[in-house]
Amino acid sequence: MPLFKRNPFGHILFIKRFLIQILGAISHSRYRSFNNLQIEGSEVLRQLPDKNVLFISNHQTYFADVAAMFHVFNASLKGRDDNIKNVGYLWKPKLNLYYVAAGETMKSGLLPRIFAYVGSVSVERTWRSSGKDVNRQVKMSDISNIGTALKDGWVITFPQGTTTPFKPIRRGTAHIIKTFKPTVVPIVIDGFRRSFDKKGLMIKKRNVLQSMVIKEPLEIDYENEDVSSIVEKIEFAIEQHPSFLKVLTPKQLKEQEEFIESRSFWGVDNKKKDKENTEEY
Known part of the structure; x- marks a missing residue:
């Protein structure tokens, strides 16, 4: 690999690898010592293609959810079965791994900017800005960037767009699925809201059981299934349909x-x- 090889977003890969290794080493104890992360479905990850995979998940904190997924994904790809023991799996991390995040959040300080370099695909929220409700058009460049990330590798998204449980699924996720036809893998997480603050940076409570369940890919008829049907499938898959209340x-x-x-x-x-x-x- 050339020393200054970059990904499609211009990020230098050896810098990205270094950041993942450092941040991973620092955060590892948050899921193994202070709390206990229980994992189900790591074998699903090893069966996925290397590109055009979209992970959909419920959301509980700004950053801790994604960090846990980076750990679980890399550990699983290195042969770990439902555990993240021995952080050595980050020696050669998966570099074509991205996550969708609000641009406003990722520009809110030095640490979020560092997190952004690790793999953020920043988008402009159409319904919320600076703590106020707004109503604006989706930026086509945001959709294009998500497509670029899918073409290069795996993308994590939180289709509710908020850490508040049981909020509606944003229809934009369904449009992305119909447009780019990715393999869609649901993930259900729990325990992160109890163990971390809202940003997911500070440990709020220790000895909490955190869980991450990786489910089999959804069966979707990309050509004939309408957006409403896909939205409903997402709601059930990530256990955020009103019937779960x-x-x-x-x-x-x-x-x-x-x-x-x-x-x-x-x-x-x-x-x-x-x-x-x-x-x-």
Whole structure:
């Protein structure tokens, strides 16, 4: 590889590799030590083509979700089965990996600009700007850039465009699917909202069970299926369809919280074991 080889967006690949390695080494403990990331479906990743793959996922933080996916994708491609043990999988990371993000977010400071170099395809949101609701046309250059990224490799997108759960799916994602006909792989994540702040930079709570489920690619009739049908498929695939909503009583909420805590790999489980051992002696 030439020393200054660049990707289609002009980013120098050896710099991108270096940033992924450094940021990956720093963030690894956020999913392996402070919290426990449980993974399902890593074998799906190894069966995918090298290009024109679109990952669709629910969204819980600005950056922690994407960082976890970079870890999981690279670990899985290096033969790890549903784990990210031994950060050595980042020695030769996948460099044609991108994620769609709001340009406004990626320009909000030095750190986001560094994250952007790692693989952001920045787009201008049509419904929100500077904390206010707006209504503007989609920029064709944004669509073109997503197409360029798909032509070069894998792209992660969050079709709700927000970290708020059960918000509507943006129809633009369905249009992208019909236009570029990528392999569409759903991912469902959980636990990131509880363990990190909204930006995903600060650890809010430790000993939280985080989960990432990678599902089989969706079956889509690119030519004949309409946008509404694809949107509905996305809603069900990433478990954000209104039918997944349920109203819980205060008692059910408490039981759910206790259940979540009990699944922590070194939290409540260990405390219970300690108590049992103490009673035995």
